[in-house]
Amino acid sequence: MPALQFPCTIFKTRKWMDDYHASDMRCGDLFESQLKEHFHLVDVSTRVNPYTLTKITPFSQPQSMFHGSRGEGEKITRQQCASILFDEFRDLSRTFALYGPYKPLIAQMITHMQTANGAPFRHMLLDRALREHILNDNSPENSTRILLERAFSTKSDWRNKYYPAKEKDKLREIILGGKLPKFDRFQDNLNGMGITVHDTWATHITIKSLNIDNDSFRAVIHYKVQDHFGLDSDDISNVKFNQFRFFRIWFVLQRYSQFGFKPFMTNMEATIEITGTRK
Template structure:
């Protein structure tokens, strides 16, 4: 057995973080995590949120009929709709929010029900983090299926290959910084494909806010390595001001209701962290490194 006295030849201890985004996990001060911070006048004048719901008017707490919808040609010709309590108004808005989530955002796939579950979690969860095995499965599927250049899993595999000391059968601690540097240019898994716009993943996650990639375990034996890689991914179920000002979002009543429920000072429903985790096994052979030299 070789005695390793040089610190640069000491094996990395696992689990070992080899990538982190600049944005950190658990960022509750991000702009899209704010809630209950905007007045009615600002929501109407700056964000143009006069027409929010087809069922209830959040500003007057009255039911909406075809005659008092803002875009109706009969608007103003009939008396105001029946009054509702603040709690009833909120319940009506959440029901409409859920009803609008299916088409066109979540038409098919096993993940299509996630958005409804997240909306209900916003309504009753009090800002607690959200986790679901379907999210983890979707993340793992996205990681494994990503074959484009600079995808994170293949870049990590190549970096491990290049930094192993094969004659000693270790990944030295001194090479951890090299792997971290290599991973700076990697492409993280995102749900921004065309099919994600219809399978429910773009509306639930789409982009990601923060990520960690961790080598949980590494075995090097007889010219082969096998590693277990864990992805910790976090996104926010919340809207910031820029989101709702974009025409692509503002045109959909779905997002207008979401923004009012979250940001209106009389409602202030808390956004929350979406936590995802996936474990993937990778392997490589010493001769692969030699072929690239």
């Protein structure tokens, strides 16, 4: 019976890595009329009107009882308007990142959207967050780490000291039965990870090595996770998102034909060690 050879990728999500054709990766594809009529994006910013390229004064705010009585505000260029929108975008992000080491990430990712022209984003804090999530998930039913540990303990060929190649598909089934690391926990709504990543797009899990000695084992597992920093039509149509000016500004900066700032891939990786004994 042959042994499983390493490194060995045991799990890939159905969604692809680097899928630039995904709906939330579109940019600059919507006109003013579509944004207003289909997505109700009339009141976008408190500082500028992205459609007329004018600064907003207390008298020109749509909700003001004096709206229209003093004319429009100061005319600005498209570049100036985008810069003001990004500043407001960053300021509003603070309510989603109140504490902890990951707090600075959202502002950095917004700036990346503003300046990097769609280049992928990678940061050591994202890798740290992923690793901590995997190691701190102690749910016997959901933790992919615990589920893999259980599989190595029970499915390994202990006499010959290897993991049988024929049991590879079992590892994928086991992972499918758990929950992949995502930042949708309550604390992620406050620590900044819920707004920077939240759900994830694609995940690959690879066994880099598995050493079996007597009645114990040591496995090194690599997680590669990718998300999209972008919004699709379903996102902004959801009242949960549309009610926040933060997301309205984000959608206009990304999807309005006069701006078209590119969304980007958010990449993170983590390598963990799993140890256990024969069962």
